[in-house]
Amino acid sequence: MDLKNKTVLITGAASGIGAATARHMAGLGARIAASDIDVGALEALVGELNASGGTAFAQAVDVTRSDQVDAFFDAAAQAYGSIDIVVSNAGIGGKEQRKTAEHTHDDWHNVIAVNQTGVFYTMQAALRQMMAQGHGSIVNVASLAGLKPSGYNLSYSASKFAVIGMTKSAALEYGRDNIRINAVCPGYTKTPLLDRLLGFRPEMEETLRRLIPMDRFGEAGEIAEAIAWLASDQAKFITGQTLVLDGGTSLI
Numbered sequence: 001m002d003l004k005n006k007t008v009l010i011t012g013a014a015s016g017i018g019a020a021t022a023r024h025m026a027g028l029g030a031r032i033a034a035s036d037i038d039v040g041a042l043e044a045l046v047g048e049l050n051a052s053g054g055t056a057f058a059q060a061v062d063v064t065r066s067d068q069v070d071a072f073f074d075a076a077a078q079a080y081g082s083i084d085i086v087v088s089n090a091g092i093g094g095k096e097q098r099k100t101a102e103h104t105h106d107d108w109h110n111v112i113a114v115n116q117t118g119v120f121y122t123m124q125a126a127l128r129q130m131m132a133q134g135h136g137s138i139v140n141v142a143s144l145a146g147l148k149p150s151g152y153n154l155s156y157s158a159s160k161f162a163v164i165g166m167t168k169s170a171a172l173e174y175g176r177d178n179i180r181i182n183a184v185c186p187g188y189t190k191t192p193l194l195d196r197l198l199g200f201r202p203e204m205e206e207t208l209r210r211l212i213p214m215d216r217f218g219e220a221g222e223i224a225e226a227i228a229w230l231a232s233d234q235a236k237f238i239t240g241q242t243l244v245l246d247g248g249t250s251l252i
């Protein structure tokens, strides 16, 4: 499989799954438009991609700001001519782990703004561009938490269920327009986001690992490979689906 002649726009590309996806897709020959709020890490990543023979540019984008999202799409379209693939990946976990009655309003508003509204803004900008160019493929990064209940983090759960709902509803609307929209649902994957979650309760690491039939956490690169495949022409009859990457956790 290769992604030569494809252009890919990624949100939340500075770390974890987003960075692994940028590296993997660049390695497959795609030109990358990478964005994040962490500008230092983002520029380091883009420097690395360009130094190893790829083509990439970085733009500071907060996905909760539709003006910044729109400006990023304009810049990517101007740089590359078209935007074939969009990976809507930026996401946060919330600052605290509490039961629903104590869930802080700060966490609620921040998590919904990034994980849900950010995906909405990104899909809107992507669909406008893809309608104009007559094709496109969008992969939204949801979560196992968007398919199954998970305690102590209501906003995260709500936002990821919403991402799956938005993915399926938009896929229904745009199938005739040659635009595919899918989601991936990673289980527990080793990234800074999981490190922060385990930071609340370090004893959870062993407990969570026992929930994974394959007896290990996922690697960001493994999620990146699935995103690249689902976004590519190899998956050209697939739309509105959720691809679960969880080492079997959802079987339990």
Ligand SMILES: NC(=O)c1ccc[n+]([C@@H]2O[C@H](COP(=O)([O-])OP(=O)(O)OC[C@H]3O[C@@H](n4cnc5c(N)ncnc54)[C@H](O)[C@@H]3O)[C@@H](O)[C@H]2O)c1
Residues within 6 Å of the ligand: 011, 012, 013, 014, 015, 016, 017, 018, 035, 036, 037, 038, 061, 062, 063, 064, 089, 090, 091, 092, 114, 141, 142, 143, 144, 185, 186, 187, 188, 189, 190, 191, 192, 193, 194
């Ligand atoms: N790691 C896991 O176990 C896991 C499991 C399921 C789903 N996910 C999802 O995968 C995606 C990537 O997470 P990750 O694990 O790589 O985490 P991560 O923290 O390593 O990376 C997330 C990136 O998003 C960026 N970001 C945060 N807020 C932003 C904003 N407002 N605008 C733009 N960028 C912003 C961060 O700066 C960071 O670079 C998220 O949507 C997350 O919910 C992760």
